[in-house]
Structures are given as structure tokens and as C-alpha cells.
Amino acid sequence: MVILLEPDRSDHAAVVKAVKRAASRFPGIKIKPYEFSGASHRFTEVHLVGRTQGIPTLPFEGIPGVLRVVRVSSKYRIIGRHGAIDSSVGFKANGVFFDDKHLTLIAGLCAVDTRQHVDLMFKALAQEGLTAARMGVYKPRTSPYDFQGLGAKCLPYVFELAGKYGIKIVAMEVVDASQIKEVLAALKKTGKPTQVLFQVGTRNSQNFELLKALGKQKMPVLFKRGMGITLEESLNACEYIASEGNPNIVFCLRGVKTHLGDPHRNLVDFAHVPVVRRQTRMPVCVDPSHSVGSLRETPDGIPDVFHATAQGIIAGATSVLVDFHPNPKEALCDGPQALTFDRLKPFVDYMTKVRRTYEDLAKITVS
Numbered sequence: 308m309v310i311l312l313e314p315d316r317s318d319h320a321a322v323v324k325a326v327k328r329a330a331s332r333f334p335g336i337k338i339k340p341y342e343f344s345g346a347s348h349r350f351t352e353v354h355l356v357g358r359t360q361g362i363p364t365l366p367f368e369g370i371p372g373v374l375r376v377v378r379v380s381s382k383y384r385i386i387g388r389h390g391a392i393d394s395s396v397g398f399k400a401n402g403v404f405f406d407d408k409h410l411t412l413i414a415g416l417c418a419v420d421t422r423q424h425v426d427l428m429f430k431a432l433a434q435e436g437l438t439a440a441r442m443g444v445y446k447p448r449t450s451p452y453d454f455q456g457l458g459a460k461c462l463p464y465v466f467e468l469a470g471k472y473g474i475k476i477v478a479m480e481v482v483d484a485s486q487i488k489e490v491l492a493a494l495k496k497t498g499k500p501t502q503v504l505f506q507v508g509t510r511n512s513q514n515f516e517l518l519k520a521l522g523k524q525k526m527p528v529l530f531k532r533g534m535g536i537t538l539e540e541s542l543n544a545c546e547y548i549a550s551e552g553n554p555n556i557v558f559c560l561r562g563v564k565t566h567l568g569d570p571h572r573n574l575v576d577f578a579h580v581p582v583v584r585r586q587t588r589m590p591v592c593v594d595p596s597h598s599v600g601s602l603r604e605t606p607d608g609i610p611d612v613f614h615a616t617a618q619g620i621i622a623g624a625t626s627v628l629v630d631f632h633p634n635p636k637e638a639l640c641d642g643p644q645a646l647t648f649d650r651l652k653p654f655v656d657y658m659t660k661v662r663r664t665y666e667d668l669a670k671i672t673v674s
């Protein structure tokens with residue numbers, strides 16, 4: 308059972324206390340308060356865990372400051388939407404919005420290869436007024452003989468350069484819990500010029516120890532849907548992160564593995580954007596680069612990566628993770644799918660137009 312408090316109450320601690328007092332009358336029930344700092348509001352919830360079927364809702368509904376009491380039948384106790392609390396979707400991290408209202412582009416190198424390429428990438432983003440980036444440092448590769456990422460040694464210059472160009476958040480995959488410490492130590496050593504969005508890659512979507520370790524962090528997480536598991540299993544994986552105390556999760560669709568998706572690298576699964584939005588309060592991201600896997604274009608000159616982006620945004624995704632590279636031929640990972648800088652501004656314009664259309668369509672649909 309979830310007891311939702313009215314948002315932004317200054318006396319929330321007193322309301323939580325009153326809820327706890329009322330709940331303590333029922334034996335064998337665990338009482339867990341949670342705080343969510345949404346993009347524009349602060350939310351408090353008290354979760355009652357255990358055999359709550361026989362507990363009446365009335366004693367809680369009568370407490371001043373309680374907004375609603377929801378019987379949670381779904382498994383997604385924390386990430387679940389639990390009946391339209393729209394404004395609790397998402398969060399703001401170092402000034403960058405990941406919510407239902409703002410469109411955020413997370414563009415950058417699939418893998419850091421040279422300092423110069425990181426510099427050029429951040430510079431190009433800054434020129435477009437963009438403040439979120441992706442930078443792969445630890446790369447989970449299919450073959451042990453492929454480039455595994457530069458690892459911790461590139462972190463100091465990645466963070467310094469992010470600070471130089473006003474990049475507020477860097478999405479960065481960690482493939483092992485020990486790397487969380489390395490990343491945080493490097494951030495601290497460089498004077499915290501930016502923040503990290505810890506990325507869980509598709510291959511680690513059920514690495515429960517990693518998920519639990521990320522759940523204990525304050526920095527947000529970008530979770531990439533497992534490529535060979537059900538959507539439900541991926542959502543449960545996010546619940547692992549949230550249940551450890553970190554509800555700031557962006558759910559990223561990146562396609563699923565099947566040859567039925569050929570000639571795309573993965574079968575584009577962006578029709579799941581509305582499903583995730585309906586079932587959870589996680590903001591949804593799409594990754595058209597790893598879904599499509601090439602820069603092939605339709606006869607109108609529009610790359611499939613753009614088309615897939617449009618499919619995600621028109622369905623309500625509010626962030627896009629996409630590979631760019633100053634010289635894709637020199638990229639050590641995923642060069643064939645990396646867009647070049649001449650396409651950065653057109654990509655931003657394209658995304659913005661599609662989002663405007665989404666907003667218009669949403670108005671039509673609800674009016």
C-alpha cells in the first residue's frame with residue numbers, strides 16, 4: 308500500500324510521523340518512507356510492505372496532508388505510476404531536465420578514443436547550446452579482442468573538458484560496481500566540473516549486484532532495456548535500483564536482438580515508449596544509434612537514425628541518446644552508426660519539430 312502525501316508540504320515530516328503512527332497499529336507491516344525530488348516538485352510517500360490486503364485505507368485518508376492512498380497490485384512499487392501523478396515523472400540533474408516536459412539530447416562519443424575528439428565533441432555540443440553528453444569509457448564488447456574502452460585513465464580529461472564547455476551531465480556506462488568508485492573519485496579530484504548519468508548497458512540489464520550498487524548512489528541512472536529479456540524483466544531491474552534508494556532513473560529503449568530486425572542492428576522497439584510511460588513514472592529515452600546501427604538513408608535523404616528518433620519522440624520519449632563522432636572512420640567503437648557534426652544542428656531542429664508535433668497531438672487527443 309502506498310500513501311502519497313500532498314507535494315511540497317513543509318510539514319511533510321509531521322505527516323509521515325502521523326502515517327507511521329496509524330500504520331503501527333497493524334502488526335507485521337514494514338513502514339518505508341520515500342522522498343522523490345521531481346523536476347519541479349518534491350514528493351513524499353510512505354510504503355506499507357507486507358500483508359496489507361486487510362488494512363483499511365480510511366485511517367490514512369483522514370490524515371491532513373495525505374493526498375491519496377493506493378493499493379499497489381503491481382510489482383513496480385517504487386517506479387510504478389500508481390494512478391496518474393503526472394508531475395512526479397522524472398527529475399532535474401545539475402540543471403538538466405529528465406522529465407515529461409523537456410526534450411533533452413544526450414549526444415556524444417560511443418567510446419572515448421582521444422582527448423582531442425572529446426574536446427571537439429563537447430565544443431560542438433556547446434555551440435548548439437547543449438549541456439548533456441554521452442562518453443563511453445568502460446565498453447562491454449562482444450569480443451575480448453575488440454577495444455574495451457580507455458577506462459579510468461581518460462576520466463580526468465573527460466571531466467575537465469566537460470567543465471570547460473559547460474557540459475552539465477555525462478552519460479557513462481559502468482560494467483562493474485568497482486567502476487562507480489573510480490568515476491566518483493575522478494569527479495572529486497577534478498573539482499566536480501560536471502555530473503554523471505550512470506549508464507547500465509543492455510548486457511548488464513540483469514546484473515543485480517551492479518543494479519543494487521547503483522541504487523545506493525545519489526547520481527541518476529540511465530537504464531538500457533535488456534536486448535533479450537521481456538520488458539517486464541527490464542522494469543523489474545529498474546525496481547532493483549529504486550528499491551535500494553535511487554528513484555532517479557531514465558528508461559532507455561535501444562532495440563531488441565532478433566534477426567527479424569535485419570538490416571537494422573536491432574529490432575526498433577520504440578512502440579514500447581507509451582507502455583513504459585503508462586506503467587511507470589520513469590522518463591523515457593530512446594537510442595536510435597544502437598537500434599538502427601548504420602547511417603543508411605531513405606530516398607528523401609533522411610537517415611533511418613532520424614526516422615527512429617521521430618518514432619520515439621512522437622510516442623512521448625523526452626530524451627534521445629545518440630552517437631556522434633568528429634571522424635567516424637577513426638572511431639574505435641561503432642563508427643558506422645556515428646553521425647558527423649554537420650548533422651548536429653539538423654538533428655536538433657528535427658527533434659524539436661517532432662516534439663512540437665507531439666505536443667500538438669497531445670492537445671488534440673485530450674481536448
Ligand code: PEP
Nearest residue numbers: 443508509510531561597
Ligand atoms: C552504449 O550505449 O554505449 C551501448 C553499449 O549500448 P547498449 O548497451 O544499448 O548496447
Ligand code: MN
Nearest residue numbers: 417597640641
Ligand atoms: Mn556503441
